[in-house]
Amino acid sequence: MTFNFSSVIEHYAERHPEREAIIYEGRRLSYGQLQERCEALACALQERGLKAGDIVAILLKNCPEFLETIIAVNRLGAVALPVNWRLVGEELVYILNHSETKLLVSEREFAPVVEAVRGRCPALSHVLGVGADVPAGWLVYDELLAAHQGQRIAAVEVGSDDLHRLMYTSGTTAYPKGVMISYGNLYWKNIAQITLFGITAADRTLIVGPLYHVGGLDLPATSVLYAGGSVVILRKFEPLALLETVQRERVTNMWLPPSMINMLLQAEGIWNYDLSSVRFIIDGGEKMPIPLIQKLLSLFPQAWFADAYGLTETVSGDTYLDKAKTIEKIGSVGKPCLHLELRVVDENDRPLPPRQPGEIVLRGPKVFKGYWKDPEATAAALRNGWFHTGDIGYLDEEGYLYIVDRKKDMIISGGENIASLEVERVLYEDPRVLEAAVVGMPHPRWGEVPVAYVVVKPGQTVTAEELRAACQAKLARFKVPHHIFFIEALPRNPSGKVLKRELRLRVAEDAAATARGGSSSPSQSANPA
C-alpha cells in the first residue's frame, strides 16, 4: 500500500508535479522531477541487484542526492543508512560490516576514507559516486540517472513496522548501535511536528545541519516533505550565506544546533537581511542564555524559538517549548508532542514527583522498535514497554521538562549524585567563561570526583583558584571541581553537544600531568589565565 516514503513523494508528484521540492545551489527540483529522478535511480539500483531489506549507506555532505537516495532506496523496500562523515575509518568499517551494507553512496571528498575501508567490508558490492570527479571503480550517479531516465518502477509495499532507515548512534556503549526507524516511527514524528508547528505545503525549510543527523533530516525536513512543502539545502554552514538564502528563498523554518546559533550571532553583518519569513527555529541540546535568545529573536523577528528535546531513537523532537513560554520557562525543553507519553522515573521505573530528577522514559508510536542485531541493547533500552533514554531530567509542577544531565554524565561521588550541569551553571556565571564542561574523574576514595574543563573568552583572564572559590561559595563541598583544566575549545559532536566521553577519556592523563608538577592544566597556556 501507499505507506512507502517514496509513495509520499509520488503522491505530491501526482497531485502537484510543478511544486518545488528541493532547492540547492541554483538547482530547483519540482516534485515531478524529484520523483522521476528517484524512480530512475531505483531502476538503476534494482538492475545492480539491490532488493528489499538491503542496506544502503550514505556518506555525503548535504545535497539533493542524499534525499534522493533515501527515497529511491525505500522505493525498492531497501533501507537507507546515513553515516556521519566525521567518523574515522575504524568506526566506518564497524558500521558498514555490522549493518551488512550492500551499497555505499559517497563523493570525491570522501574517496580516501572510502578506498581505505572498502576492502575490509565483504558485503559491500558497489560504491556509487555523486557529483563530479567520481573515482574510478565507482558507479557514477549522474550516469545511472541518465541511463534510466524516464523508467518507471512501482514502490514496494511496506507496512508501519517495516524499516525505513537505520541510524547509528555512538551513545554510551563501546560500539555504535543501529537505531531501526520504521515508516510508522517516521510518520508519527511527522504528524507530531505538523500539528505542533502547523507545517503545510507552504512551508520552506532550510537544511543546514548535517543530513546524517536526525536534526538535519527530521527537525523538521522530512515533515515538510510529508506535508508537500519545499526543502532548501545548504552544503555547509556559513553565517551570511545562510541569511542570504533565508532571505532569497523566503525560508519559513529550520533546525539550528546551538553551535551554529552561537556562530551566527557572533558574525559581522548579520543585520542586513529580511528574515521575516522565518516562523520557527528549532534548537536543542544546550541551554541558551536569555540575552542570546533575545538577540536571535531580534534577528528573526517573526520566529518562534522552539527549544526541543529528542533522540535518534524517537526520530527527534519529543518535547518542544511553546512560543508563549520562551522566556517564562527558559531552560525547559517544554512538553511532549502529540501521541508521546513521557515520564521521569526512579531506578524501579516508578514516576517521580515534580522537581525530582530521574531518568526520562518515553512511549508512543514514534519510539523505535529496537537496535539492529542487538537484542540485548534493545531489551535494556525498551524494558517495561518504555524507552529508557538515559537522560536525567525533572518536570516542574506544570509538567514542563528540564534536562538535568545524561544519566552517564551524572557524577557519583561518595554515594552522592552530582549533576554536572549544576556545577557548569556556576562556572558559566563568571562573565569571563566562554564554555564549561564538568565530568567525573575516577578517585580511589570517592569513586568519582568532579573536574571541570573551561574555555576562557578571548582576551579574558581567569584562574582556577577564582573559579574554585566561586564554586565553593555556591555549591556543596563535594560538588566543587577537584581540577579545573583550561582548554581552547570543548569537543562537540556535529549537532553541537559536548562530547563528555572524550573529556572523560583524557581526564586521567590531564590530572596526571598536573600531578607531575605541570601547570594546573596542560591547556592553560592557551589562555593567559
Added chain:
Amino acid sequence: MTFNFSSVIEHYAERHPEREAIIYEGRRLSYGQLQERCEALACALQERGLKAGDIVAILLKNCPEFLETIIAVNRLGAVALPVNWRLVGEELVYILNHSETKLLVSEREFAPVVEAVRGRCPALSHVLGVGADVPAGWLVYDELLAAHQGQRIAAVEVGSDDLHRLMYTSGTTAYPKGVMISYGNLYWKNIAQITLFGITAADRTLIVGPLYHVGGLDLPATSVLYAGGSVVILRKFEPLALLETVQRERVTNMWLPPSMINMLLQAEGIWNYDLSSVRFIIDGGEKMPIPLIQKLLSLFPQAWFADAYGLTETVSGDTYLDKAKTIEKIGSVGKPCLHLELRVVDENDRPLPPRQPGEIVLRGPKVFKGYWKDPEATAAALRNGWFHTGDIGYLDEEGYLYIVDRKKDMIISGGENIASLEVERVLYEDPRVLEAAVVGMPHPRWGEVPVAYVVVKPGQTVTAEELRAACQAKLARFKVPHHIFFIEALPRNPSGKVLKRELRLRVAEDAAATARGGSSSPSQSANPA
C-alpha cells in the same frame, strides 16, 4: 498509550488550556474546559457501569455534548455510535439491538421516539438527557457533570486497531450495517486532510451538516480538533444565520452538502457578509453546474471549493479536487488523498484503462476493518485486500476520478448497462427541469427498464412527451425512460444524496397507476405540465 482520541484533546488541554475548542450558541469552551467536562462525564458514566468495549449511542441534534460524549466514551475505552435522528422507530430498534447499545444519549426533542423504542432494547440500561426539560426516568447530563466536576480519570490505553466509533449505513442491504471505525482509521483520515488542506491550530471549522454523518463529524471537524483548532457548531441550517456565524467567528472552512449549498445560494440577503475568512469548502455528492460553483466562489471569495468523494467506511474524504482544477476538471472528484490507493476495476478486480467505468476500490490505513458482527458483509466488501465501494466511476488520462453511479444504481436492460446519471444529464439539459432521478423498473422482457422521476421548476410547464423526445434525440433507444413521473421533490438523505432506493420501492406502484389509466404520472397534477 496516548493514542486515545480523548488523549488528543487532553494533549491540547495540557499545552494550550485557554485555546478555544468549541463555540456554540454563545457558549465558548476552551480545551481546558472541554477536557474537564469530558473527564467528569467519563467518571459519571464509569460509575454507572460503562466500561471498555461498551457501545454508547448518540441521538442528538448538533451540540457540544455530541462531541463531549464521543470523547468521554472513548476515554473509558468505550465506543460512540452516532445515530441518524431521521430514522424511524423500527430502524432505531434494529441498530440499538444489533449494536447492543448500553447507553443512549438523547434530548427532549426525541423523547417520543426514545420512549417508544426503549422497552424493546434489552441491553439498553440508561438514557442520558442533554439540555433542558430532560424527561423523567432519564439521567440528566448537566447534573452528572455538576456531580463529578473536577474529578480526573486517565484515558484507557488503546491501539491503532481499537474501536473508536460505530456508524450504521443503510447502503444497499435490507438492514443497516455497522461500520467499525478504529483510532487508526480516524487519525489517518485526519492526517490526509491536514496535509491536503494545510489545517492548523489556527483553523476554525463550521459544523452545520449533521454530526451523526461522517460529513458533519469528519469533513473536516475531527481533523481540526486533531490539529488543535476550533469547531463552531450550528444546531440547524439556516442560510443567513450560517453566514452571520462565519463572519462573526472568522470561520476558515466547512463541509456543505449540495442541498445546503443550493438553499444558501437561493436565499435572499446573502451578499451582506464578510466571508473572506473561509479558506475551503468541502462538498460531495452531486455534480454542481459551473454557474453555481462560480456563484459560491463569489460569495466566499477566498475559498477553495473542494469537490470530494468519500464513504463512511473510509471516515470520509477519499478523493478531493484541487483548487487549481475546479473549473478545468469540473465534474471530477479529484485524486486520492495521502496514503490511499484507488483503482477502478472490472468484476474480476482487474484495473481498467482510462475512461472505462468500473467499480471503485480503495486500500489504505483509513479504510475500515469491517462491519460490526457481520463477517459475510465484511468479507464481501473487503475481498482481495481492497474495499469494494459499490460505486461506479472512471479515471481520466491524468488520473482524475469521475463518479458515474452507484453500482446498484446501474440499470441493466437487455444485458446493456445504463448509467442513470447519463440519462439524468439529458433531462437536466431542459431548463424547465429542477431535479431528475432515473432508476430501473423490473420488466418481464428486458429485466429492467429505465424510468425517470422529474421535479419541474416552480411556474414552469413540461410534458413527459417533450422530455422523452429529448432523450430519444440524444440517447440510445434502450436508455430512453419508459415512464416519466413528475413529483414535487426527490427523496434525499440528510447529506443531500437522492434516495434511489425509495424511488425503486415505489416505481412499480407508480407504473401500475399509470397503466390503470391515470395520468402518465400520479404526481403530475402537482405540476401543471
